[in-house]
Amino acid sequence: MSTDATPDPYADPLVFGQRLQLLRTRRGITQDQLGGLVGRSGSWVRALEAGRLKTPKLPIVLRLAEVLRVRDLSDLTGDQSMQVNLFTGPGHPRFAAVREALNSLQLGTGQDVPPPAHLSARLARAWTARHSAPKHRDVIGALLPDLIRDAQASVRVAETIADRKAAQARLAEVYFLAQFFCAYQPDAPLVWRVAERGMVAAQESEDPHAIGMAAWLTIQAHRESTHLDAADAVTAEALRYLEPLLPDAGADVRAITGALTVEAGLTAARRRDTGTAWRYWDTARRLAEGLPDGYFHPVTSFSRAVIGAHAVTVAVELQAGSESTRQAAQAEAxxxxxxxxxxxxxxxxxxxxxxxxxxxxxxxxxxxxxxxxxxxxxxxxxxxxxxxxxxxxxxxxxxxxxxxxxxxxxxxxx
Known part of the structure; x- marks a missing residue:
């Protein structure tokens, strides 16, 4: 093995500062950015990585792990007694069946395919269950395998262009539901594969609402992976596509536009761009106020009821302590x-x-x-x-x- 090879923080006996530097650079975050995200300075990060400072106490280690999205604390600390997953859950009992359905290749046409109306009704029931069940992952995990297979088959058997586009829109929505389920499960690449499939199916459908939802989920995946430039690029493109449609659009398209506007604000907040973050939030608030009374978007939850909750997240991402608690007190859960x-x-x-x-x-x-x-x-x-x-x-x-x-x-x- 070449002595010039980059050390692996998961295998080599590196000290804390070296692990921090490798994990930071793999995420594409500068020292100044990392320092700002944990409430410290870039010079503090430099001193930590150079070994001039001791390993921080647990609260700061947890903040660093949160920003860097490490697999577990031992990846950052090197202490195998601290094997605690933060952003990858232990794996839901139904995850294996959902993953098998997503990974399987189905080419045959012999299976019975439910009518489109039946599939749409099942999908609507699945979203309702997701919002109403305390253990929503368990309920959705039981429904998803058959939904995935049937929605894929529905695309294959579509006879007209219009039928195929409608089937692609349904398939995209099934993938959106699967992406919610797969988030924080122990297979991060699967989340990205599902996101990409959802985007492809949405684009094939040529349905603005489906395309907006696909963009919304993709933006979140980029931001949680600290790919802020990519999140901004997807947001900007999606809003350029949707905003000209708003004068004649229904509530769903207006709601997904509002949800995307919130995402733009959250990405700006992650960058600590206070003015831009609140400007996007205010635009989203106006879009929410224009929705029908009682409207609640089934995928993004965008609504008048949720806009206050978004204000809390903007303030928290900006690390504005007193403002975040003020917003928290105002937002009614x-x-x-x-x-x-x-x-x-x-x-x-x-x-x-x-x-x-x-x-x-x-x-x-x-x-x-x-x-x-x-x-x-x-x-x-x-x-x-x-x-x-x-x-x-x-x-x-x-x-x-x-x-x-x-x-x-x-x-x-x-």
């Missing part, structure tokens, strides 16, 4: 009809309170999130980081509460 979206909003509120040095309120809010949708908390890296950090708190009561929550979501054993 109970108005959100979707259980997983309500739980996700509670997690964002918990991030706000934790950022503002209110850890007890953060833990209480995570308990509320767990009550709304346990699986959302179980597979959310931000929630897991807060719980792990507070499990090491100086306060015995806070340690106990955090540890109890960690046991509930499977981070610790009882």
């Amino acid at each position: 109970e108005a959100i009809p979707s259980r997983p979206r309500r739980a996700r909003h509670r997690i964002e509120q918990a991030r706000a309170y934790h950022l503002d040095a209110q850890p007890d309120v953060a833990l209480a809010t995570l308990d509320q999130a767990h009550e709304a949708a346990p699986e959302t908390v179980q597979y959310n890296g931000h929630a897991r980081r807060i719980i792990l950090e507070e499990a090491e708190a100086k306060s015995p009561d806070r340690r106990r509460r955090a540890s109890e929550l960690a046991v509930k979501i499977g981070l610790l054993t009882a």
Whole structure:
């Protein structure tokens, strides 16, 4: 093996600073960017990587792991006793069957294909179940394998161009549902394959709503992988395509445009571009206010009820502690009809309170999130980081509460 080969932080006995540098460069993040994302300076990161500073305490290590999206803490620390996954869940029991359906190749035409109306009704029921079931991953995981196979077959047997485009739109939506399920599961490449298939099917359908949804999911995947330039590029292209259609568009196209505008603001917030982030949010708010009363987008959850929740996330991503708690206090979670979206909003509120040095309120809010949708908390890296950090708190009561929550979501054993 060449001595010039790049060391592998997962195999070679590197010190913390070396691991940090390799993981940072693999993510394409500069020292100044990393420092800003964890509330420190670029010079602090440089000193840490050069070994001039000792390994930080657990809260900072968890923040670094969160930004770098490491597989588990031991990848960053080198301490094999800290093998705790943050952004890759332990794997849902139904994940293997869903992955098999996504990976299988079906070329035959002998199978019975349900009528399009039947497939559409099943897909609508699946989205309803996702929003209403406390253990939504379990419900969706049971429905997805047959939905994937039947939607793929429906495209193959379509006889007219119009039928084929409609079948592609349904298939794209099935892939969107699968992408929600596969997020935070132990197969990151599968998430990208599903995202790409969803985008291809949406483009084949020539349906603006489907194309917008595909872009929305792709943007999130890029941003969570810290590919902010790619996220911006997809957002800009999707909005250029959709905005001219808005004067004559229905509620779904206007809602997906609003959801994409929110994503533009969140990416700007991740860059710490305060003015741009809030400007996009304000544009999205106006789009939400123009939607019919009671409207709730079935995929993105974009609605009047959710726009306040987005404001919390913008403030948190900007690392604005007092503003994030102000927004958290204003945004009413109970108005959100979707259980997983309500739980996700509670997690964002918990991030706000934790950022503002209110850890007890953060833990209480995570308990509320767990009550709304346990699986959302179980597979959310931000929630897991807060719980792990507070499990090491100086306060015995806070340690106990955090540890109890960690046991509930499977981070610790009882």
